[in-house]
Amino acid sequence: MSSQIAGVLQLLALITALALVHRPLGDYMAKVYSSGRHYRPERWIYRVIGADPAAEMRWPAYLRAVLAFSAVSVLLLYLMQRVQGSLPGSLGFSSIDPDQAFNTAVSFVANTNWQPYYGEQAMGHVVQTGGLAVQNFVSAAVGMAVAVALVRGFSRSRTGELGNFWTDLVRGTVRILLPISVIGAVVLVACGAIQNFSGIHQVGQFLGGPQEWNGGAVASQEAIKELGTNGGGYFNANSSHPFENPTPLSNLFEIFLILLIPFALTRTFGRMVGSPKQGYAILGAMAVIWIGFTALMMWTEFAHRGPAFEIAGGAMEGKETRFGIAGSSLFAVATTLTSTGAVNSFHSSYTGFGGGITMLGMQLGEIAPGGVGSGLYGMLIMAVIAVFIAGLMVGRTPEYLGKKIGTRQIKLAACYILVTPALVLGFTAVAMALPTPADSMTNTGAHGFSEILYAYTSGANNNGSAFAGLNADTPWFNTTIGIAMALGRFLPMVFVLALAGSLAEQQPVPTTAGTLRTDKPLYAGLLVGTILTVTGLTYFPALALGPLAEGLAS
Numbered sequence: 369m370s371s372q373i374a375g376v377l378q379l380l381a382l383i384t385a386l387a388l389v390h391r392p393l394g395d396y397m398a399k400v401y402s403s404g405r406h407y408r409p410e411r412w413i414y415r416v417i418g419a420d421p422a423a424e425m426r427w428p429a430y431l432r433a434v435l436a437f438s439a440v441s442v443l444l445l446y447l448m449q450r451v452q453g454s455l456p457g458s459l460g461f462s463s464i465d466p467d468q469a470f471n472t473a474v475s476f477v478a479n480t481n482w483q484p485y486y487g488e489q490a491m492g493h494v495v496q497t498g499g500l501a502v503q504n505f506v507s508a509a510v511g512m513a514v515a516v517a518l519v520r521g522f523s524r525s526r527t528g529e530l531g532n533f534w535t536d537l538v539r540g541t542v543r544i545l546l547p548i549s550v551i552g553a554v555v556l557v558a559c560g561a562i563q564n565f566s567g568i569h570q571v572g573q574f575l576g577g578p579q580e581w582n583g584g585a586v587a588s589q590e591a592i593k594e595l596g597t598n599g600g601g602y603f604n605a606n607s608s609h610p611f612e613n614p615t616p617l618s619n620l621f622e623i624f625l626i627l628l629i630p631f632a633l634t635r636t637f638g639r640m641v642g643s644p645k646q647g648y649a650i651l652g653a654m655a656v657i658w659i660g661f662t663a664l665m666m667w668t669e670f671a672h673r674g675p676a677f678e679i680a681g682g683a684m685e686g687k688e689t690r691f692g693i694a695g696s697s698l699f700a701v702a703t704t705l706t707s708t709g710a711v712n713s714f715h716s717s718y719t720g721f722g723g724g725i726t727m728l729g730m731q732l733g734e735i736a737p738g739g740v741g742s743g744l745y746g747m748l749i750m751a752v753i754a755v756f757i758a759g760l761m762v763g764r765t766p767e768y769l770g771k772k773i774g775t776r777q778i779k780l781a782a783c784y785i786l787v788t789p790a791l792v793l794g795f796t797a798v799a800m801a802l803p804t805p806a807d808s809m810t811n812t813g814a815h816g817f818s819e820i821l822y823a824y825t826s827g828a829n830n831n832g833s834a835f836a837g838l839n840a841d842t843p844w845f846n847t848t849i850g851i852a853m854a855l856g857r858f859l860p861m862v863f864v865l866a867l868a869g870s871l872a873e874q875q876p877v878p879t880t881a882g883t884l885r886t887d888k889p890l891y892a893g894l895l896v897g898t899i900l901t902v903t904g905l906t907y908f909p910a911l912a913l914g915p916l917a918e919g920l921a922s
């Protein structure tokens with residue numbers, strides 16, 4: 369069997385598995401966020417944090433709760449890193465420097481998991497499991513809560529109330545993320561991933577010296593790392609490390625975990641707005657982009673150019689032989705079209721066009737299917753933009769799900785889509801203009817520029833993957849990427865929740881013969897075209913200086 373056929377079969381197996389769980393998981397999540405029942409462990413949590421689960425919140429209160437919870441989380445995680453040297457189970461590692469501790473705390477709370485450090489040489493068991501792994505759960509739950517709040521904005525009328533953040537946060541963690549992660553961790557252990565709290569031990573002599581490895585609760589962190597579209601690995605090699613991702617089967621399973629909730633949330637959306645067809649339209653747009661990017665990536669990386677590629681069967685540099693080109697391409701597209709950022713190969717070693725595809729996937733806004741929660745609300749923002757464009761074409765006031773898209777709504781949507789490009793392009797321009805940041809680049813020319821562009825694209829879009837080759841563990845990059853991650857995560861949430869509040873206050877508009885049907889393939893095609901056009905107009909000049917120039921020159 370050729371590698372190309374094996375890749376197609378892996379893609380078909382993945383699509384089949386996602387299709388089988390799409391409806392039951394989506395329906396279950398809709399029930400979770402619509403239920404009036406509180407389980408006993410949940411009531412204990414509400415009592416501890418002093419929250420009233422029955423109290424409804426308008427969008428400013430919901431936003432304050434999101435920001436307050438996230439700010440406290442950043443502070444606690446920062447302090448854990450700063451006192452690591454005094455904590456039990458630190459494995460002898462010292463406390464983390466202030467700039468790196470700030471960057472890491474913001475990174476994990478923002479669901480980015482950017483890691484400018486060697487995980488197995490910097491973080492002990494307590495910080496890994498009690499700090500980073502906990503944030504893998506709750507940061508994902510925050511994204512899901514904001515997405516559900518926006519869905520309620522579409523489904524409710526003549527009220528500004530969007531639900532209760534604390535209820536949404538706890539339910540998302542306890543009823544969705546935790547049980548699936550337990551199952552995922554068991555599967556990964558069965559595949560060969562490690563799960564222990566052992567210390568540092570020598571495993572042999574390599575290159576004239578001893579090789580040392582430390583153990584850890586790897587399988588449990590790997591499961592929520594992928595399921596919650598987090599991406600931060602226990603080891604520096606991330607999901608290319610055999611302790612995290614031992615076999616081709618575990619590799620395919622991890623890709624499945626990455627895509628599971630983002631795709632299923634479209635079903636949740638359809639159920640909560642009372643029209644499953646609306647969910648299928650969003651799902652269709654996501655699927656078209658994801659399959660298209662995957663096919664393009666495989667074609668680019670399998671293309672034989674020169675004797676070295678022909679002997680290897682394609683661009684194998686930087687890829688694990690356990691996974692090959694197909695498994696690496698599938699993982700790369702899944703992790704950059706979502707906000708996961710995990711890697712099982714190194715994107716800097718991809719072909720020029722292949723590296724550009726990973727960047728473009730993030731620059732779309734990671735909406736196909738996107739991060740847990742963030743993918744859905746990002747796609748719904750683009751849906752609002754698409755119906756606005758359609759309204760301009762036919763001369764009608766745009767409507768979506770029975771809600772008028774007026775001046776206020778379109779301004780909020782426009783602000784949302786402008787935040788990350790401003791951060792990415794602004795910080796990239798400054799970094800390239802200053803002499804010190806450029807010293808961190810391993811390469812010069814178009815590839816060196818791609819290293820910088822990728823870093824800020826990954827940070828501002830809350831992805832967390834690295835292009836490799838860039839030494840980002842410097843005060844400049846730790847600080848600026850940390851700022852980009854914080855603003856790229858929470859500033860868009862301001863506009864999402866404000867939009868949700870304005871929609872919830874409206875009275876539904878009756879459907880007429882002139883109403884644009886947003887549950888049809890025509891609209892899904894318009895949505896895909898809008899996404900590609902907006903992204904292309906925004907990022908094409910920067911991409912032309914980096915991956916496009918490199919790809920055309922090779």
